[in-house]
Amino acid sequence: MTRRTAPLLVVALVxxxxxxxxxxxxxxxAYTVSMPQPSNHLFHVTLRANGLKGELHDVKxxxxxxxYYRMIDYAKNVSNFRAEDGAGRALPWEKVTKNTWxxxxxxxxxxxxxxxxxxxxxxxxxxxxxxxxAFIAPTGMYLYVAGQLQHAVTVSxxxxxxxxxxxxxxxxxxxxxxxxxxxxFDTLYDCPILIGxxxxxxxxxxxxxxxxxxxxxxxxxxxxxxxxxxKRMVETAARLIGDLPYTHYAFLMMGSGNGGxxxxxxxxxxxxxxxxxxxxxxxxxxxxxxxxxxHHYNVKRIRPIALGPFDYDTENLxxxxxxxxGLSVYYQDLVLVRAGLLTAxxxxxxxxxxxxxxxxxxxxxxxxxxDSSMTTWGxxxxxxxxxxxxxxxSNGAMIGAMLDLKIRNDSGNRKSLDDVMRALYAxxxxxxxxxxxxxxxxxxxxxxxxxxLTDVLEYASSTRDVDYARYFAYxxxxxxxxxEDAPGSYLGLNMQTRDGKLxxxxxxxxxxxxxxxxxxxxxxxxVDGAPATPKAINDxxxxxxxxxxxxxxxxxxxxVRDLQATLGRNVKRTFEIRPMASTTALQxxxxxxxxxxxx
Numbered sequence: 201m202t203r204r205t206a207p208l209l210v211v212a213l214v215x216x217x218x219x220x221x222x223x224x225x226x227x228x229x230a231y232t233v234s235m236p237q238p239s240n241h242l243f244h245v246t247l248r249a250n251g252l253k254g255e256l257h258d259v260k261x262x263x264x265x266x267x268y269y270r271m272i273d274y275a276k277n278v279s280n281f282r283a284e285d286g287a288g289r290a291l292p293w294e295k296v297t298k299n300t301w302x303x304x305x306x307x308x309x310x311x312x313x314x315x316x317x318x319x320x321x322x323x324x325x326x327x328x329x330x331x332x333x334a335f336i337a338p339t340g341m342y343l344y345v346a347g348q349l350q351h352a353v354t355v356s357x358x359x360x361x362x363x364x365x366x367x368x369x370x371x372x373x374x375x376x377x378x379x380x381x382x383x384x385f386d387t388l389y390d391c392p393i394l395i396g397x398x399x400x401x402x403x404x405x406x407x408x409x410x411x412x413x414x415x416x417x418x419x420x421x422x423x424x425x426x427x428x429x430x431k432r433m434v435e436t437a438a439r440l441i442g443d444l445p446y447t448h449y450a451f452l453m454m455g456s457g458n459g460g461x462x463x464x465x466x467x468x469x470x471x472x473x474x475x476x477x478x479x480x481x482x483x484x485x486x487x488x489x490x491x492x493x494x495h496h497y498n499v500k501r502i503r504p505i506a507l508g509p510f511d512y513d514t515e516n517l518x519x520x521x522x523x524x525x526g527l528s529v530y531y532q533d534l535v536l537v538r539a540g541l542l543t544a545x546x547x548x549x550x551x552x553x554x555x556x557x558x559x560x561x562x563x564x565x566x567x568x569x570x571d572s573s574m575t576t577w578g579x580x581x582x583x584x585x586x587x588x589x590x591x592x593x594s595n596g597a598m599i600g601a602m603l604d605l606k607i608r609n610d611s612g613n614r615k616s617l618d619d620v621m622r623a624l625y626a627x628x629x630x631x632x633x634x635x636x637x638x639x640x641x642x643x644x645x646x647x648x649x650x651x652x653l654t655d656v657l658e659y660a661s662s663t664r665d666v667d668y669a670r671y672f673a674y675x676x677x678x679x680x681x682x683x684e685d686a687p688g689s690y691l692g693l694n695m696q697t698r699d700g701k702l703x704x705x706x707x708x709x710x711x712x713x714x715x716x717x718x719x720x721x722x723x724x725x726x727v728d729g730a731p732a733t734p735k736a737i738n739d740x741x742x743x744x745x746x747x748x749x750x751x752x753x754x755x756x757x758x759x760v761r762d763l764q765a766t767l768g769r770n771v772k773r774t775f776e777i778r779p780m781a782s783t784t785a786l787q788x789x790x791x792x793x794x795x796x797x798x799x
Contacts, residue, residue, distance in 0.1 A: 228381070229351055231342055234358035235395075241320050241329045242279075243336070247313040249345055250286075252305060258346040259313065261299040262339040262389065262512035267461040267499070268325045269576050271515065274340035275299040277318040277327070286310030299513070301343070317341055322457035324392070324468035333363075333396030333415065335454065335468070338389045339512070349509075353382045357395060365400060367413035368393040369450045369466030386509070390500075392461075392468045394452045403431045409448045410434060416455030417473040421482075429541055433490050436539040440531075440618055441497050441625055449496075451489065460488060462495030486541055491532035498531065499524040502624045505635035519638055521573035522660055526596010527617075530604075537795050544795040548677070548777045551601060554594045555668060555679075555775045560686075562741075563590045565694045566734045569599060569660045599659050602671035606656045607649040608790045609674035615648040616793070623648070663694040663705045668775065675791040676783030680776045689744045689767035693718060695734065702732045704754075716765035718752070725760065726753035741767065 232246040247259075261275040275298055283291040283301075285308035292304040305311055317340065319327030328335040342355075356379045357366055369391040370380035382388040399414040401423060412427065430451065438444045446465035455473025469492055475481035499507065506518035518524075533550060536542035558564055567575075572592040604617035623644050628636045636644075646653050659666055669679040692711020695702050704722040707714040724732040727740055728751050740750055746769045753762050780787070 228354045229345070229348065230354045230356070232356045232358065233336065233341070235329060235334055235360055238329055238334065238360055239331050241318055243317040243319055243327065243329055243334070243341065245313075245315055245317060245341065245343075247311075247343060249311050249348075250309065252309050252311055252345075253307075255305060255307060257303050257305055257311065258296070259301045259303065259343045260346055260513070261343055263299055263514065264512065264516075265325045265337070265339040265389075265461070266507060266510060266516075267463075267495070269515075269521065271577065272325065272340070273298065277340065278343075279316045279318065281313070281315040284312045284314075286312065288312075300346075311345075313343065315343070322454075322470065324454075324457075324459055324461040324470055333394070333398070335452075336393040336395070337468075338392060342385075342388065344385055349385045351384065353385060353388045355380050355382075355388070355393075357393065359395065363396050365398050365413070366393060366395050367398060367400065367411060367450050367452055369446075369448070369463055371447075387464075389512075390463045391466060392452060392463065394454065394468075401427055403427050405431060405434045405438065406444050408444060408446065411448070411450045412453060413450065414453045414455070415473070417453065418477060421473075421476045429486060429539075430489070432539040432541060433486070433493065433535060436535050437490075437494055437497070437531075440535065440538070440621070442622055443625070445501065446496070451493075453489075460492040462492045462500060464496055464500045467492035467495070483536075483542065483546070486536055487532050490535055491528050494528050494531050494535060495524075497625065498528045498621065501629040502621060503629075503635040504641075505637050507635060515577040517574055517577065519570040519573050519661075520641065521576060522569035522592040522596035522599065523641060525593050526569065526598075527600045527621075529593050529597035530600035531621075534795075547795060551598070552775050552777045554598060556773075558590065558595060558598065559666075559775065560772050561590075562738055564595075565663055566696065568663050568696070569595045571661075571696060596660075598666070598668075599656070602656050602659070602666075602668070603645065603653065604794065605671045605674040605790065606653060607645065608794065609786070610649040610651055610653075613786060613789050613793060615650070617645075617648075619648045620644050663696065665708065672777060673780070674787065675794055676780050676787035677777050677791070678780045680778060682774045682776075683771045684774075686770045686772040688742045688770040689746050689748060690770045691737070691741060691750070691765060691767060693737075695724065695737075697734070702734065702737075712765045712768045716752070716763045718754070718763060718765075719756065721756075723755040724752055725755055727751070729753075741770070746770070 230248045234244045236244060261278065263274070264271050281301060283293045283303045285291055285305070291306065291308065291311065293301050296302045303311065317327055319329035319334070322328050325337050327337050327340050354373060355370065359378060366378060368380060370382055373379040373381050382391065394413050401412045401414065403410050412430065448465060450466040452466060452468045454470045457470030460467060460469040469489060471485060471488060476485050504518045504520035504524060506516050507524065510516055533542055533547050537544060537547050567590050569590065569592050572590050600617065608616050624636055628634055642657060656671065672679050691713050692708035693713040694705040694707065696705045702724045704718055704720055704724065706720050707718055726732050727737050730736055744750065744767050746767060748767050750765050750767060751762055752765060753760065
């Protein structure tokens with residue numbers, strides 16, 4: 201299959217000239233999904249729309265899924281498409297784009313579509329059907345009539361004879377077995393469905409039901425412990441934000457495959473169920489589940505303005521995935537610390553490990569967190585090449601920690617990043633009912649700090665070296681570093697790709713790049729006569745040893761010149777975060793409030 205994606209969809213009724221715009225149908229648009237022969241991996245879908253007006257109607261399949269920022273060719277999985285009017289008469293149609301079917305309805309007020317969807321990929325953004333279970337990723341399942349995103353929807357599931365369970369965030373329709381409703385298509389597309397005979401457990405928080413649907417987790421894994429830990433996680437996150445905005449929540453725990461996707465009142469989680477059998481694997485699983493759960497606040501409700509309302513046909517670009525994903529990584533473990541499920545030392549060890557990985561991969565010389573956020577649509581994976589890219593997940597979490605500690609220090613420990621998240625939730629989600637802009641995010645952070653935060657926020661948009669020690673010192677922590685020789689050689693050059701050109705963003709003080717005369721804004725044209733790309737430069741550095749020379753052809757202010765760099769030692773750095781020997785009262789208070797034990 202192409203890449204991966206998950207639930208969300210759209211329905212609209214758009215008139216194609218010379219037709220007039222269609223009007224909303226009087227009743228819900230109804231879907232019926234059946235699996236007549238699960239072993240052939242084909243879902244069968246029937247869509248019935250009433251009250252249509254107009255001659256032509258376009259029906260479409262979304263091309264991506266929020267939460268998984270890649271274009272996906274869902275439409276290629278659709279087969280056996282046919283269209284009829286309410287009396288069963290065939291309606292002419294043709295495929296007009298990759299994901300659009302145009303139907304000549306002949307003024308029929310009812311349109312019934314039938315089609316099959318192939319489901320063979322075990323991922324939270326793809327449909328998956330086998331002999332014993334099924335997973336529905338709504339964006340890849342439900343065609344929509346262009347123009348009716350705000351229309352109410354029902355979905356009826358016809359179970360194979362031996363299957364008994366359905367788990368989803370959709371609301372059940374009273375009195376109608378295995379039938380669910382959504383007030384609009386955004387809600388429909390945000391609710392995946394797990395079907396089969398999965399184990400079903402649950403707990404309540406603030407009177408709200410949390411369903412835990414379990415597949416492929418060994419019986420030896422302690423279920424009461426799982427439920428108790430998940431409950432503490434939910435309670436802690438709710439205290440942090442101050443609200444629990446859904447009426448019910450579904451954890452879809454699919455203990456095979458890899459990757460998870462967040463939703464407003466559910467999460468689709470694929471992982472190795474056997475990994476929960478040891479303590480380290482269990483903690484990693486808790487962090488993973490907490491990440492997807494915390495997303496129901498951060499990205500589903502606290503979100504950049506670009507991430508909703510969505511255009512499901514094309515990329516929805518934003519600089520701020522380092523906030524949406526990175527701060528969710530930051531809070532996934534912070535919530536576990538405050539819930540008593542992770543120790544402060546374990547948290548700091550994970551942060552140090554993230555810093556080690558980031559600093560010892562050359563990608564941070566080429567790409568900033570905002571660049572990574574904006575360009576993720578065009579890559580095969582976030583941080584997929586550690587030599588030339590970074591992950592806005594891990595880098596965003598590191599920036600989040602420094603931002604939090606800076607706000608705590610500058611406000612005299614009266615405010616924190618928690619206050620920023622609560623303010624964004626109240627102002628933009630609850631009151632304005634929209635996302636925030638880049639500037640509005642910065643304003644909320646600086647309002648909490650009581651002053652400018654240029655020093656730390658600039659790390660998000662630059663590739664300059666990070667002064668970790670400065671920020672962790674606010675909590676009475678020392679960042680100890682050590683160095684050892686590593687293979688290859690060193691240049692000390694920070695670069696960014698702009699409009700297809702490799703541009704110098706800066707040089708490290710005293711580095712071979714600085715001594716060679718490279719300057720910010722230089723455009724690097726060639727390296728040793730070959731076209732300059734991040735990979736080409738890294739290949740040269742990997743193949744050379746300290747003392748070797750490299751020739752970089754640059755353009756500066758319209759003048760082309762060659763610069764010779766004598767390469768230096770490549771050094772692997774290690775970072776350790778540990779308590780200072782002595783701390784001030786403010787440092788001690790910040791550490792206590794930051795990594796506080798359960799309340």
